[in-house]
Amino acid sequence: MRKKILTVVPMSDTYKEKLEGIAKDCDITYSSYEDVNREMVQEANIIIGNVPAWMIGMSGRLELLQLNSSGTDAYMGVNILNRKTILTSATGAYGKAVGEHMFAMLLSIQKKLHVYRDNQNRCDWSDEGQVLSLTGNKVLIAGVGNIGLSFARMMKAFDSHIIGIKRRIGECPEGVDELHTMEELDDLLPKADVVLSILPNTPATRNVFGRQQFKKMKKSAIFMNAGRGNAVNTEDLCNALIAGDIYAAGLEVTDPEPLPQEHRLWNIKNAVITPHVSGDFHLPQTLDFIADIAVENVRRYLNGEELCHVVDFQTGYCK
Amino acid sequence: MRKKILTVVPMSDTYKEKLEGIAKDCDITYSSYEDVNREMVQEANIIIGNVPAWMIGMSGRLELLQLNSSGTDAYMGVNILNRKTILTSATGAYGKAVGEHMFAMLLSIQKKLHVYRDNQNRCDWSDEGQVLSLTGNKVLIAGVGNIGLSFARMMKAFDSHIIGIKRRIGECPEGVDELHTMEELDDLLPKADVVLSILPNTPATRNVFGRQQFKKMKKSAIFMNAGRGNAVNTEDLCNALIAGDIYAAGLEVTDPEPLPQEHRLWNIKNAVITPHVSGDFHLPQTLDFIADIAVENVRRYLNGEELCHVVDFQTGYCK
Structure with a gap:
């Protein structure tokens, strides 16, 4: 079955092309933080970007959640991620x-x-x-x-x-x-x-x-x-x-x-x-750093390789 | 005749010792920006520090005015410095x-x-x-x-x-x-x-x-x-x-x-x-940089050597 990839991170055309290149057998949906809804999230096997945690609600389809953030605490609570879901952060991008x-x-x-x-x-x-x-x-x-x-x-x-x-x-x-x-x-x-x-x-x-x-x-x-x-x-x-x-x-x-x-x-x-603004996408280069991490991790996942920045649910840190 | 040196720059003991070492045949008066008066300025042959320009009033005794500032404009007007006075700045200290x-x-x-x-x-x-x-x-x-x-x-x-x-x-x-x-x-x-x-x-x-x-x-x-x-x-x-x-x-x-x-x-x-505060002596090291320039210039002057940071009255710049 073709895997469904959902991304809410605004990617440049360069990174869209890269993603499409490494995920030829997948259906890719480009959405945004504003437009994403529960249905899209529930259908996705791979999600790129911090979708609202309540939309995930233990989705059994979700295999990989690649966050656009370095912090992971919003996804560490109960009833958010299925035990099978791999959570990876964008540590490094910020x-x-x-x-x-x-x-x-x-x-x-x-x-x-x-x-x-x-x-x-x-x-x-x-x-x-x-x-x-x-x-x-x-x-x-x-x-x-x-x-x-x-x-x-x-x-x-x-x-x-x-x-x-x-x-x-x-x-x-x-x-x-x-x-x-x-x-x-x-x-x-x-x-x-x-x-x-x-x-x-x-x-x-x-x-x-x-x-x-x-x-x-x-x-x-x-x-x-x-x-x-x-x-x-x-x-x-x-x-x-x-x-x-x-x-x-x-x-x-x-x-x-x-x-x-x-x-x-x-x-x-x-x-x-300052009101927690230094990260986010306020420095234009940050978006590219995130896309870089995300595309590489999706590529690795699809090829069965070891992922980067996998979050340990025990500690909240990357392994 | 013993030369009279007046300094209004607050020097550390290290630099006082250095000054006394190179000016053994001089009378040194340590004053301050607050305490200096016209009489002291009029008597001095060598002045270290930015004394008020009006106190100088074309003094015929003043041979060397070593400013503590990089800017020299306050001393470039008429009726301030005698033509024989050498003006040196502290360019570099700031x-x-x-x-x-x-x-x-x-x-x-x-x-x-x-x-x-x-x-x-x-x-x-x-x-x-x-x-x-x-x-x-x-x-x-x-x-x-x-x-x-x-x-x-x-x-x-x-x-x-x-x-x-x-x-x-x-x-x-x-x-x-x-x-x-x-x-x-x-x-x-x-x-x-x-x-x-x-x-x-x-x-x-x-x-x-x-x-x-x-x-x-x-x-x-x-x-x-x-x-x-x-x-x-x-x-x-x-x-x-x-x-x-x-x-x-x-x-x-x-x-x-x-x-x-x-x-x-x-x-x-x-x-x-910011209200013209970056220079002054707000960075503690600056005082030492100034004292360093001043002591070296006084040494050179007393030994008849060429001075550093001599101000050109035509341009206001150092020569």
């Missing part, structure tokens, strides 16, 4: 986009550009004094996957010392100066000028950064989060920022999300918030 | 500080962080859509001195193509891909994703960037100014930003300065303004 965003956010905080923007909005020509240098920083990255390595490479161009933290110790990746495990986090925090969390949403990563961790950081430290909001205890972070336990925070993700209008975090001056 | 500031400003604009900051101040979790990449930009730098080269080196780490403009054509400096003269400016503008002016305040550089130049730029171009405000026609820039002739502007300097409270530039959303 390294450039998210890495660049966090790098820009860090530099902006180091140069107090958020403070100067507030001043500008009051037509206020005030000098805000000393700034931090981009060079020679000790950077602690909790979760050195693709995004962390992209960020690390940029920081390396500015003579940073990169301390990486991974779940499992392994070979130290290029661009990382020392590699540690999560158990050592508290001992490493006092050394860092910049702490970047790229931890995903898993039972093991909830509230990793709380009161104790912020107390251990330098008063001049900048804390950043580009992973999942709930790796951080938001109330503890607010308190640390207000008390001056840390210098500032650059948050691309928050907990809860979206951040409610009345949340006090919005108004903490040394918190810089 | 390359790191100003280069880093402009780099951070550019990245912040590319990632719309100024727009997200405005949103944050309204507790608004809105997605602002596409952003620009840090990589692969064509960068036009008008005035490739020390600051321009510092900026160029950072951009090169992000695969930029650097087009430099200098007054006089010479050897193409490392980090610059092609070097041109000011006459070619209008032909080069349509190629650039980023245009950075680091032009000083001289008769030849006033209003170099006006209506015509902004029209020639890409609609996606980001214009930046880290030189002197009056290299730009501010009204023309405001019009270009409002009309969307260019994407945004990052302005570390303005004309006039300080920008009056009622000036419309403050409220133009795609203008990002």
Whole structure:
């Protein structure tokens, strides 16, 4: 029987041709995030892109769900994926986009550009004094996957010392100066000028950064989060920022999300918030990176080869 | 007769020792920008630091004025410096500080962080859509001195193509891909994703960037100014930003300065303004860079050697 492929990721013609080339015996439906419906999802054997989880509802036909996201938590709940379905993520596609965003956010905080923007909005020509240098920083990255390595490479161009933290110790990746495990986090925090969390949403990563961790950081430290909001205890972070336990925070993700209008975090001056926008498809190249991963994984699946970025349902990470 | 040296630059002990070592036969007075007075200035043979121009008033005793600034315009007027006084600038000391500031400003604009900051101040979790990449930009730098080269080196780490403009054509400096003269400016503008002016305040550089130049730029171009405000026609820039002739502007300097409270530039959303703060001593290392230049120039002067960074009164540039 011909397999049915459904894609909701907006692919360029180049990637459509590639997909059609490797899936000649399949029926391909090009849909979109807006137009996709439950029927289309229920019929598909292979889906490319983050369709709403409720549309899947344990579909027995679904063999492979290739997400367009790096995060997988929306599909890890009960009654979503059939046990036979293989889930693969697009981890890697966002390294450039998210890495660049966090790098820009860090530099902006180091140069107090958020403070100067507030001043500008009051037509206020005030000098805000000393700034931090981009060079020679000790950077602690909790979760050195693709995004962390992209960020690390940029920081390396500015003579940073990169301390990486991974779940499992392994070979130290290029661009990382020392590699540690999560158990050592508290001992490493006092050394860092910049702490970047790229931890995903898993039972093991909830509230990793709380009161104790912020107390251990330098008063001049900048804390950043580009992973999942709930790796951080938001109330503890607010308190640390207000008390001056840390210098500032650059948050691309928050907990809860979206951040409610009345949340006090919005108004903490040394918190810089962007609303979980660094990934998505806001950097045009990202779409091609995703299509690249998806087409290759579909090709491998159809040929019975081993897939890339297969998600482990136990941990929520890629295997 | 023992020469009198007056310094208003706050030097570290290391540099005080160095100065005392090379000026054993001189009387050294350490003062400050706040405490210096006309009498001290009038008595000095050598001054280190930007004392108020009116205090100099053609002093016949002043042999060498070593500025702590890169800009020299405040001392180029009539009735300030005696014809015999040698004026030297601290060009070079600000390359790191100003280069880093402009780099951070550019990245912040590319990632719309100024727009997200405005949103944050309204507790608004809105997605602002596409952003620009840090990589692969064509960068036009008008005035490739020390600051321009510092900026160029950072951009090169992000695969930029650097087009430099200098007054006089010479050897193409490392980090610059092609070097041109000011006459070619209008032909080069349509190629650039980023245009950075680091032009000083001289008769030849006033209003170099006006209506015509902004029209020639890409609609996606980001214009930046880290030189002197009056290299730009501010009204023309405001019009270009409002009309969307260019994407945004990052302005570390303005004309006039300080920008009056009622000036419309403050409220133009795609203008990002910082109040001429990137130089100064806001990056702690800058003070050492200045002291380094100053002590070396005083040493050379006392030994009858050729000085560095001597300012040409005809052009306002270093010779």
